[in-house]
Amino acid sequence: MKSVKIAATAFIALALILVLLTAGCTQSASPSGGAGNASPASSSSAPNGTVGILETSGVGPMPSLLATGQVDGYIAWQPVVEAGVESNIGQVAVYSKDLPPTGEWSNHPQNVFVVRKDFYAQNPDFVNDFSALNLAATQYINDHPQESAGIVADWLAGKQNFTYGNVSVSSVTVVSNALPTIEFTNDPSDSWKSSTSDFVQALIDIGSVNGFVKNSSDRDAVLYNFQPYQNAEAIIAAKNVTTPTPLQNTVNVGYLMAVDHSALFVAVKDWQYFNDTYGIALKPEDLTAAKPAVADFLVNGQKVATVNLVPANAGPNLMQLAATNSLQMSYVGVPPAISAIDIGTPITIAYPIDNLGSGLVVTKGAPAQDWQSFAAWAKQRSDAGQPLVIAAPGRGSIQDVMLRYALQNSGFAVTDVKV
Amino acid sequence: MTRRLGLVLPILLIIGWEIAAIIVNNPFYLPKLETVIPVLLSPFSDILGTGSLVDNALVSIERVVLGFALAAAVAIPLGIGMGRFAVLNDFFDVTLELFRPVPPLAWVPLALAWFKIGIVSIVFIIFIGAIFPILLNTVDGVRGVKNTWIEVGTTLGAGERQILTKVILPGAAPTIWTGLRVGFGISWMCVVAAEILPGPTSGLGYLIMYAYNLGQINVIIAGIIVIGLIGLAIDQGFKAVEKRWFGWRGLER
Numbered sequence: 293m294k295s296v297k298i299a300a301t302a303f304i305a306l307a308l309i310l311v312l313l314t315a316g317c318t319q320s321a322s323p324s325g326g327a328g329n330a331s332p333a334s335s336s337s338a339p340n341g342t343v344g345i346l347e348t349s350g351v352g353p354m355p356s357l358l359a360t361g362q363v364d365g366y367i368a369w370q371p372v373v374e375a376g377v378e379s380n381i382g383q384v385a386v387y388s389k390d391l392p393p394t395g396e397w398s399n400h401p402q403n404v405f406v407v408r409k410d411f412y413a414q415n416p417d418f419v420n421d422f423s424a425l426n427l428a429a430t431q432y433i434n435d436h437p438q439e440s441a442g443i444v445a446d447w448l449a450g451k452q453n454f455t456y457g458n459v460s461v462s463s464v465t466v467v468s469n470a471l472p473t474i475e476f477t478n479d480p481s482d483s484w485k486s487s488t489s490d491f492v493q494a495l496i497d498i499g500s501v502n503g504f505v506k507n508s509s510d511r512d513a514v515l516y517n518f519q520p521y522q523n524a525e526a527i528i529a530a531k532n533v534t535t536p537t538p539l540q541n542t543v544n545v546g547y548l549m550a551v552d553h554s555a556l557f558v559a560v561k562d563w564q565y566f567n568d569t570y571g572i573a574l575k576p577e578d579l580t581a582a583k584p585a586v587a588d589f590l591v592n593g594q595k596v597a598t599v600n601l602v603p604a605n606a607g608p609n610l611m612q613l614a615a616t617n618s619l620q621m622s623y624v625g626v627p628p629a630i631s632a633i634d635i636g637t638p639i640t641i642a643y644p645i646d647n648l649g650s651g652l653v654v655t656k657g658a659p660a661q662d663w664q665s666f667a668a669w670a671k672q673r674s675d676a677g678q679p680l681v682i683a684a685p686g687r688g689s690i691q692d693v694m695l696r697y698a699l700q701n702s703g704f705a706v707t708d709v710k711v
Numbered sequence: 712m713t714r715r716l717g718l719v720l721p722i723l724l725i726i727g728w729e730i731a732a733i734i735v736n737n738p739f740y741l742p743k744l745e746t747v748i749p750v751l752l753s754p755f756s757d758i759l760g761t762g763s764l765v766d767n768a769l770v771s772i773e774r775v776v777l778g779f780a781l782a783a784a785v786a787i788p789l790g791i792g793m794g795r796f797a798v799l800n801d802f803f804d805v806t807l808e809l810f811r812p813v814p815p816l817a818w819v820p821l822a823l824a825w826f827k828i829g830i831v832s833i834v835f836i837i838f839i840g841a842i843f844p845i846l847l848n849t850v851d852g853v854r855g856v857k858n859t860w861i862e863v864g865t866t867l868g869a870g871e872r873q874i875l876t877k878v879i880l881p882g883a884a885p886t887i888w889t890g891l892r893v894g895f896g897i898s899w900m901c902v903v904a905a906e907i908l909p910g911p912t913s914g915l916g917y918l919i920m921y922a923y924n925l926g927q928i929n930v931i932i933a934g935i936i937v938i939g940l941i942g943l944a945i946d947q948g949f950k951a952v953e954k955r956w957f958g959w960r961g962l963e964r
Contacts, residue, residue: 350924351924352923352924352925352926353923353926354926355926356739356926356928359737359739360737360739360740372926375925375926446760447760448759448760448925449759449760449925450757450758450759450760450761451760452757452758452759452760454925454926454927455746455927455928455929455930456739456926457737457738457739457742458738544828546909549921549924549925581912582757582759582760582761582762583760583761583912585912600828600910602828602909602910603909603910603912604909605907605909605920605924609909610909612820612823612824613823613828613909616823616824616827618823618824618827618828619828
C-alpha cells in the first residue's frame with residue numbers, strides 16, 4: 293500500500309516537471325523568441341543595421357540551433373551545409389565563393405597540409421612521398437567523384453543515415469552534394485597565395501594574429517615551404533618513386549572529420565589503387581574499419597613507416613598537438629595554421645588541400661536566395677528591432693572572418709551575441 | 712519489494728519522456744523513444760562507422776578499469792599512511808586539497824602535451840578523477856578505527872605491522888570500499904571527458920562526442936543510457952560485496 297502512495301506521489305511530481313519542461317520548450321521555439329540578445333538597430337551607426345554572430349564550438353550544434361529557432365542561419369563547412377539542406381531545416385543563401393566584397397573570396401583558401409620543420413628536415417623523402425600520395429588522391433577525387441562520395445560517407449558515418457529531427461538523410465547523398473562545392477587542389481598558385489595573404493590581413497585586423505607572422509618582413513618565408521609540393525609533383529610526373537629508408541618512429545598525422553580532408557580518406561580506403569598506380573599507399577592495418585586509426589605507409593610495396601591517423605574536433609587542437617610534437621604532419625584549416633605559426637609553432641604550410649566549400653544556410657523559406665536578398669532581409673529584421681542571429685564555428689575561423697567581412701562590407705554592424 | 716519499487720520511477724520516466732516528446736513535438740528538443748530504441752536494440756551493429764555499442768562499451772570499460780586500478784594502487788597506501796601518521800597527513804594535505812577541486816577535464820591540454828596521444832593520456836584523466844574519493848575515504852576509514860581496538864591490539868603484544876594488517880586495514884575496509892565505489896563512479900563519469908581527447912576512435916565517450924559533431928541526438932541519448940546502465944550494474948556489484956563482507960559495520964556498536 294505504501295509503495296502505491298509513493299508511486300502516485302512520484303507520478304504527480306513527474307507530471308509537474310513535464311508541464312514545466314513542455315512550457316519552456318514550446319515557448320523558446322516560438323519564432324525569433326530565442327534569438328539571443330543582439331543589440332537593437334537603434335544603437336548602431338551602420339547604415340543597414342545590425343547582425344548578431346553567435347560563436348558555437350564547431351559546426352555540430354548548428355542544424356539543431358537552426359531547427360529550434362535559436363539562430364536565423366549559420367555559416368559552416370561541409371557536410372553541415374548540405375546536411376541542413378537535405379534535412380529540410382534550411383536553404384543555402386550563399387556559398388562562400390559568392391560572399392562580398394565581390395571577387396574577394398572567389399577562390400578562397402580553406403585547408404592546407406602542414407609539416408613540422410624538424411620532421412621535414414630529418415625525413416624529406418618520406419614527406420615528399422606522402423605529399424605525392426596527397427596529390428594523387430586529390431586527382432582521384434576530381435576524376436572519381438562518385439566513388440569518392442561513397443568513401444567519404446563511409447569514413448564520416450559508416451555510410452549510414454544522418455538523423456536530424458524527424459528526417460533521416462543518406463550520408464552518401466549529403467557528401468555527393470557537398471563535394472562539388474569544394475575545389476580540391478594542391479597547387480599553391482599565385483591567386484591562392486594572394487588570397488591567403490588577404491586572409492592573414494583579415495586575421496591581423498580582428499586581432500587574432502599579432503606575433504611572428506604579423507611582425508615578419510617576409511611573411512611568405514615564415515608561412516610557407518612549398519618544396520614538398522614541388523618534389524611531389526616531380527614524383528608524380530616521373531611515375532617513379534624511390535623507396536626511402538624506413539622510419540624508426542611512428543608518424544602521427546592529424547585530420548578533421550570534414551569533407552575537406554577527403555584526400556586522406558580516399559588514399560587510405562582505396563589504398564590498392566594508389567599502390568598499383570603510383571607505388572605509394574597508406575594501407576590500413578584494419579581493413580574492415582570505417583575510420584582506420586593506423587596505416588602502413590608503403591612505397592614500392594615496402595613498408596616505410598607506421599602512420600597513426602589522429603582525428604580531433606577542431607583545427608586549433610591539432611595545432612596544439614603539433615606544437616608538442618604529438619603530430620608531425622596535419623591536414624588543417626588555414627586560420628589555425630596561420631595562428632599556430634604566428635605564436636611560434638615550428639610548422640610550415642606545404643601546400644593547399646582544398647579551396648572554397650563553406651556556405652551560409654538560413655531558415656527554410658526565409659527571403660534569402662543570394663547575398664543581396666539576404667542583406668535586404670537582415671536590414672528589414674534590424675529595422676524591426678529583431679536583428680538576425682547567425683551562428684559561426686568559432687572566432688577567427690575562416691567562416692567567421694568571411695562573414696564578418698561580408699557584413700561590414702555591406703554596411704552592417706556586427707555584434708557578438710552573448711548567451 | 713524494495714527492488715521492485717526502485718523500478719517504478721525509471722518506468723514512469725520512460726512513459727513521461729514519450730508523453731513529453733509527443734507534446735513537445737520537436738525532436739531537436741526531445742526525440743521520441745522510437746528513434747532511440749532501435750539503436751539500443753542492435754548493440755552489435757555499427758553506429759556511424761565508429762563500431763557497435765558493445766565494442767565501444769568494452770573499450771571504455773577497459774580504459775576505466777586501468778585508470779581506476781592505478782588510482783586505487785596509489786590512493787590506498789597513501790591514504791593509510793596519511794590516516795595513521797599525522798606528519799604524512801600534514802605534509803600532503805594542503806597540496807592534495809589544492810588539486811582536488813580541479814576538474815579532470817581541465818588537465819586535458821597538459822595530459823596531451825605530457826603523455827602524448829593515446830591510452831596513457833586517457834588513463835591519466837581517469838586516474839585524476841578516481842584518486843581523490845578513494846584517498847579521502849581511506850584516510851577517513853583509517854582515522855575512524857576505534858582507539859580501543861588499537862589499544863587492545865597493542866596490549867596483546869601486536870607490533871606496528873600487525874596493528875596495520877590485523878586491526879587498521881580490516882577496520883577501515885568498509886570505508887575504503889565506499890571510497891572505491893565512489894571512485895569508480897567518478898572514473899566512469901570521466902570516460903566521456905577522457906575520450907574526447909584527440910586520438911581515440913572508439914569508446915562510449917568518443918561515440919557521444921562524434922554523434923554530437925554530426926548532430927545525431929538519438930545516438931547521443933543511446934550512449935547516455937548505456938553509460939548509465941553499465942554504471943548501475945557496476946555499482947550493484949560494489950554494493951553486493953559491501954553487503955556480503957562489510958555487513959558487520961551496521962551491527963557493531
